[in-house]
Amino acid sequence: MTTNAPYTSVGKPVGQIEGVAKVTGKAVYTGDVQLPRLIWGKLLRSPYAHARIVRIDSSKAKALPGVRAVITGQDIPPTLYGRRMRDMPVLAREKVRFIGERVAAVAADTAAIAEEALNLIDVTYEQLPGVFDPIEAMKETAPRIHGSVAEYFNHAEPVPDLPNTYAVMVRDKGNLDEGFRQADRIFENTFTTQSNHHGYMEPHATVMNIDDAGRLHAWISVKTPHTARAQLSWLLGIPQEQIVVSARHIGGDFGGKGSLMDAPVAYYLAKASGRPVKIVMRYTEELQAANPRNPGIITLRTGVMNDGRIVAHHARCVWNTGAYQAFLPAGWVPGGTEAAGNYLIPHVRLENIGVYTNNVPRGHVRAPGSPQVTFAIESHIDMIAHELGIDPWEMRMKNAIGEGEQSPTGEVMHDVFLKDTLQALKDASKWGSPTPRPNMGRGLGIYNRHVGSGSSTQVITVDRNGNVTLITVAPDTGTGAHTILKQIVAEELNVPLERVGVTIVDTDGVKSDDGVGGSRVTNTHGNTAMLVAQATRASLVTTAAALLGIPSEQVTVGVERFSGGGKSVSFDDVARRAAGDAGGTLRHEVTHDPGSTSGIACFTVQMVEVEVDRETGQVKITRVVSAHDVGTIINPIYHQGQIDGGLAWGIGFGMTEELMLEEGRLLNPHLGDYKLPVTKDMPPLETVLVQHKAGPAPYNAKGIGESSNVPTAAAIANAVFAAVGVRINDLPVTSEKVYRALQAQQ
Numbered sequence: 048m049t050t051n052a053p054y055t056s057v058g059k060p061v062g063q064i065e066g067v068a069k070v071t072g073k074a075v076y077t078g079d080v081q082l083p084r085l086i087w088g089k090l091l092r093s094p095y096a097h098a099r100i101v102r103i104d105s106s107k108a109k110a111l112p113g114v115r116a117v118i119t120g121q122d123i124p125p126t127l128y129g130r131r132m133r134d135m136p137v138l139a140r141e142k143v144r145f146i147g148e149r150v151a152a153v154a155a156d157t158a159a160i161a162e163e164a165l166n167l168i169d170v171t172y173e174q175l176p177g178v179f180d181p182i183e184a185m186k187e188t189a190p191r192i193h194g195s196v197a198e199y200f201n202h203a204e205p206v207p208d209l210p211n212t213y214a215v216m217v218r219d220k221g222n223l224d225e226g227f228r229q230a231d232r233i234f235e236n237t238f239t240t241q242s243n244h245h246g247y248m249e250p251h252a253t254v255m256n257i258d259d260a261g262r263l264h265a266w267i268s269v270k271t272p273h274t275a276r277a278q279l280s281w282l283l284g285i286p287q288e289q290i291v292v293s294a295r296h297i298g299g300d301f302g303g304k305g306s307l308m309d310a311p312v313a314y315y316l317a318k319a320s321g322r323p324v325k326i327v328m329r330y331t332e333e334l335q336a337a338n339p340r341n342p343g344i345i346t347l348r349t350g351v352m353n354d355g356r357i358v359a360h361h362a363r364c365v366w367n368t369g370a371y372q373a374f375l376p377a378g379w380v381p382g383g384t385e386a387a388g389n390y391l392i393p394h395v396r397l398e399n400i401g402v403y404t405n406n407v408p409r410g411h412v413r414a415p416g417s418p419q420v421t422f423a424i425e426s427h428i429d430m431i432a433h434e435l436g437i438d439p440w441e442m443r444m445k446n447a448i449g450e451g452e453q454s455p456t457g458e459v460m461h462d463v464f465l466k467d468t469l470q471a472l473k474d475a476s477k478w479g480s481p482t483p484r485p486n487m488g489r490g491l492g493i494y495n496r497h498v499g500s501g502s503s504t505q506v507i508t509v510d511r512n513g514n515v516t517l518i519t520v521a522p523d524t525g526t527g528a529h530t531i532l533k534q535i536v537a538e539e540l541n542v543p544l545e546r547v548g549v550t551i552v553d554t555d556g557v558k559s560d561d562g563v564g565g566s567r568v569t570n571t572h573g574n575t576a577m578l579v580a581q582a583t584r585a586s587l588v589t590t591a592a593a594l595l596g597i598p599s600e601q602v603t604v605g606v607e608r609f610s611g612g613g614k615s616v617s618f619d620d621v622a623r624r625a626a627g628d629a630g631g632t633l634r635h636e637v638t639h640d641p642g643s644t645s646g647i648a649c650f651t652v653q654m655v656e657v658e659v660d661r662e663t664g665q666v667k668i669t670r671v672v673s674a675h676d677v678g679t680i681i682n683p684i685y686h687q688g689q690i691d692g693g694l695a696w697g698i699g700f701g702m703t704e705e706l707m708l709e710e711g712r713l714l715n716p717h718l719g720d721y722k723l724p725v726t727k728d729m730p731p732l733e734t735v736l737v738q739h740k741a742g743p744a745p746y747n748a749k750g751i752g753e754s755s756n757v758p759t760a761a762a763i764a765n766a767v768f769a770a771v772g773v774r775i776n777d778l779p780v781t782s783e784k785v786y787r788a789l790q791a792q793q
Contacts, residue, residue, distance in 0.1 A: 055606070056537040056544055057746055060684045063527045064549060065296065074296040077252040077268040078327045085254070086115050088316045088326040089161035090309065091151040091168050092336060093143035096405040096711030097177040097190065100142055100150070100170065107167035108153060113160040116319035117168070119151045123315045128282045129373030130306055132213065133200040134193065135408070137282075137311040142175065144192055144370035145407055146711045147336035149309075154316040154324050179711055181344065181367040181402035184211040192370060192403040203378055207400075213372045214379045214401040220457045226359025226394025230350025234431050237346045238423035239777040242367075243704040244339045245412055246723050249298025250330055251337060255313040256323035263290045263314065268297055270304045271562025272520050276554050278307055283314060293553040300524035301696075302411035303338055305564060306374050331716045338374035338410025339706055341366045345386060345423040350394075355437045357446050359394040360455065362386030364420060366401050367409070374410030375401075382416015387455030388424040389465060389495045389650070390446040395455045405711045411564075413693075414496060414753035418700050418760060422778060425492040425761030430774065439491050439765065440478050444469055447493075458646045462741040464676040465493070468650045472674035475735045476654040482770075487658045487669065490765025492758025494651045498743050498750045499567025502640040504557040505575045507536065507583045509633040513622040515540060515547045515583075520560045521572050522551065526752060527685035528568045532576045534681055535745055539580035540587075541604050542618060559638060566750040569681065570641055573745045579637035586633060590625040591616055644743050650676040651754040653697075655762035659770045664786025666702065666767055671759075674735035678742025678749040690734055690755045697759020699724045702779050 068074040105117045120140035127133045138149050151168050155161035176190040183189055189210050196202045196213050203214035227233060254266040263285060269275045272292040280287040297304055309326045317324040328337070343366050350359035364383040368375065383399030432442035448454060450463040472478070478489065506518035517536050523529045529549045537544045561571065584604065591609035592599040594616045601611045607618040625633045656670040673690055680686045703722040707714040715721050742749035760778055768774050773788035 054538055054746070055541065056534045057681050058679065059534065059682070061530055061534060061544060061682055062684070064530050064533060065523060069296070076249055076296045076298055077254060077266050078249070080254045080266045080295065080325070082254065082256055082323040085323045085325055086154050086156055086320060087158040087161045088152055088154045088313050088324045089158065089165055090149050090312065091165045093139065093146060093148040093150050095143060095172055095174055096146050097175040097192070098143050098172040099175060100139060101173050102171040103151060104169040105151060108164040111160065111164045111167060113156040114153060114164045115156070115322055116154040116316050117151065117164065118315055118319055126282055127199065128278065128307065128311065129371070130376040131201050131378045132203070132372050134196070135371040135373035137315065145405055147332070147407060148370065149312065152312045152316055154320045154322070177405035177711060178211065179404050179406055179708070181365050181404055184402050184404050185209045192405060201378070209400070211403045212400055213368070213403060216379050216383070216399040218384060218397045218456050219395070220455060221394035223359055223361060223394050223396045227350045229358050231353045233348065233350045234427070234434065235346070235348040236427050236430060236776065237344065238426060240343045240419040240422060241705040241778050242339045242342045242409060243412070243700060243706055244334055244337065244721070245299070245301040245303035247299025247301060247303060250328040250333050251308040252327040253308070253310040253313045254323060254325045255310065255317040257317055261289065265290065265292045265310060266295060267292060267307070267310050268304055269294060269307070270297060270300050270522055270524055270564055272554050273560050274562055275307060279310065282311055291553050291555050294522040297522050297524045300564070301413045302415060302564065304524065305376060305411060306338060308337070330718060334706060334716050334721065335713050336407060338408060340412035341368055341380050341409040341416065343419040345420055347386065347423055347427045349427065349431060351431060351435070353435070355432070355435055355442050355445050357390055357392045360387045360392050361396045363398045364400065366399065367404050367406065368401050369404055369406040369408040371408040372401065374408055376411065380416040382414065382420050384456050385417055386420040386424055388428065389448050389493055390455065391448045391452055392455050397456065406708055413696060414757050417494065417757045418697070421492060421494050421757050422760045422764065425758060426764050426776065429490070429765045429768065438479070440469065440473055443491065443493060460648055461646050462739065463648045464737055464739055465648070465650045468652045468674050468676045468737045469493070471735050471737045472652040472654055472672060475674065475733060476672040478654060482656070484658065486661060486770050487656065488766045488769025489654055489656045490762040490769055492653050492761035492765070494754060494757040496566055496649050496651070496750060496754045496757070498570050498644040498647050498649060499565035500641050500644050501561035501567050501571045502638065503560045503572045503575045504636065504638040505572065505579045506557060506634065506636045507579045509583060509622050509626060511623050511626040511631065513546065513619040515542060516550050517547065517576060518550045518552055518556060519572065520552050520554060520557050521563050521568070524563060526568070526689065527682060528563065528572065531569060531681050531685065532572060535573055535576045536580045539577055540584055541606055543607070566753050569748055569750065570644065570744040573748070574641045575637055575639040577745045578639055579635050582635040582637060583633065586635065587621050587625055591621045594621065594624060641743060647743055648676065649749045649754060651758055653758045653762045655759065655766045657763065657766040657770055659767060659785060661771060661789055664782040664789060666780060666782060666785060668698065668730040668763070670731050672733045672735060673755050674737060675751065675754065676737050676739070677751065678738070678740060678744070679746040681746065681748055686751055687734065689751045691732065693755030694732055694759060695724050695729060696756035698728060700756070700778065701760030701763040702781065705779055
């Protein structure tokens with residue numbers, strides 16, 4: 048039973064329930080956790096990209112007053128770990144594979160003493176040849192970074208036979224050779240993308256404490272507490288029931304808070320010292336040794352007919368994943384399967400090759416792999432359209448996938464409104480009209496983001512005073528997720544929002560949960576919250592029926608009232624009776640997995656308008672129109688916030704952000720040089736919502752969290768070409784690159 052539209056709580060611009068705590072400084076993050084006798088952990092990191100560890104002398108560090116423990120790889124078990132394939136040591140043992148790899152760790156009474164102790168550890172290295180380019184790494188003459196990946200738990204099958212590769216994934220549809228034989232023309236282009244950091248405000252942090260009973264209590268800035276508990280259990284050899292993982296407030300995620308990071312080190316320091324240990328990464332460490340975006344080399348070969356219809360497409364994505372694959376939960380970069388875009392193509396081959404190099408290990412960043420391949424395919428489509436003399440919008444409309452048609456990977460697509468969204472974008476942006484000034488141009492980019500799914504557990508309690516509490520282990524990474532869940536519960540129970548509270552528990556509090564991420568929160572946790580709210584309401588209706596003396600099916604649920612048989616009772620009276628019957632609190636718990644959402648489409652189409660200074664190459668974005676295929680919007684504030692924030696992400700990826708590495712060494716190791724976009728960098732944005740009641744989440748909602756950041760870079764590059772006729776195939780699109788291209792053009 049669900050309430051009828053118009054909704055009373057859903058669709059309302061409710062402020063974030065955690066907002067006051069965050070802006071007043073009362074919110075407790077992992078780095079804020081304080082425990083009795085807490086000491087600080089610090090890490091010694093490798094100065095070399097590839098070297099053999101000959102000797103480590105930590106005697107001076109151990110003798111320093113205030114130092115409680117010093118450990119190296121030889122002091123702990125050699126077990127490797129990772130989110131899927133386990134190929135990364137907690138501390139390096141025989142050799143190091145990237146600059147910034149953990150070599151030793153210190154725990155001391157203060158952070159300053161721990162830092163001083165690190166300087167007293169003497170490590171002798173024997174440098175080895177390194178390899179930093181993925182194409183070079185696959186050559187037979189390249190230095191080997193790892194042995195055979197067949198040695199690693201959860202390695203990819205079949206084991207790649209290319210040097211320094213951890214996975215080769217190929218997907219075929221149709222007959223590629225036949226498709227190219229049919230084509231009138233064939234186009235081939237190569238694109239390169241850079242690595243960039245998530246830019247979250249809160250760095251990785253962890254606190255580990257082993258209590259007197261030997262139970263491990265872990266506070267980790269991680270978005271998947273139950274998954275983290277399972278990973279710790281496997282790595283440390285401790286039963287899961289002996290581990291409690293707590294996630295406090297998370298100061299931004301964007302894909303980066305899914306790994307254990309330094310938590311295993313903190314455990315071994317706590318075990319060695321007999322004290323609780325806290326480790327908080329400095330931002331230099333974040334940029335140097337966290338899990339940034341995978342750079343890619345993407346080669347596209349496409350066969351088209353003279354009228355612009357695409358008949359064959361071959362994509363080869365080579366991913367520079369760095370020294371370890373441990374931060375990739377899928378075992379490879381998932382965006383590689385999107386390298387044919389959102390087009391109806393009968394013959395397709397998609398190749399994804401994951402390569403080890405002596406660079407910082409890469410992981411998941413907002414829509415992992417999608418911005419890279421979307422930059423490539425959407426630039427490539429524009430280049431083909433230009434050569435054929437076809438308008439870029441017409442080229443996309445001609446090839447756009449439709450309802451019930453197969454995607455390039457063979458999925459049958461549902462709820463497809465790509466052409467509607469393209470048309471809405473064209474109408475709003477006035478595509479095809481003259482630009483206001485010379486040296487201005489407009490570019491397009493399109494993207495489809497799946498709706499994620501997974502399992503979650505939610506609990507609702509109602510006490511004798513009528514207070515409703517939703518209990519969850521899923522953290523809010525800053526998106527407003529807890530507010531959304533609160534709105535769903537209030538809607539289903541037909542009570543004011545003020546009556547509903549949200550409580551975050553540790554892994555002891557609910558039995559299982561896949562955590563947040565992958566555009567799944569509203570679908571996964573929202574559907575579970577709706578189900579447990581419906582179960583709670585059913586119990587309240589049964590109690591109300593008893594009070595009214597009528598059958599349950601005759602009870603009408605009103606706002607804080609239950610009516611029937613010419614009588615009514617208040618929500619408070621019903622709650623008091625129901626809670627009393629249940630021993631003081633009415634409680635319902637639901638574990639639910641909404642199942643596969645494969646093939647459900649959520650499209651974004653963006654138009655970016657730029658103005659280029661021919662004298663300097665400077666690119667200024669003058670206007671953005673972002674059109675989105677959406678379902679019911681549960682909270683318009685956070686829905687628009689995701690679009691706005693995604694645009695900032697897209698501009699950063701497209702124009703300013705890059706982790707600049709030279710033979711594995713980071714050249715811009717602090718935020719002053721990294722160039723995250725700021726408010727002044729944001730252009731005027733017009734949002735167009737193409738709304739259909741066709742989403743899998745509660746009330747037919749769809750996902751929005753990883754959409755608007757993806758097509759922006761391609762739209763920028765296409766707009767630059769439209770403005771001044773130069774094509775930038777390697778990101779970011781900087782003024783220096785545009786200037787050099789303009790000089791070459793002259």
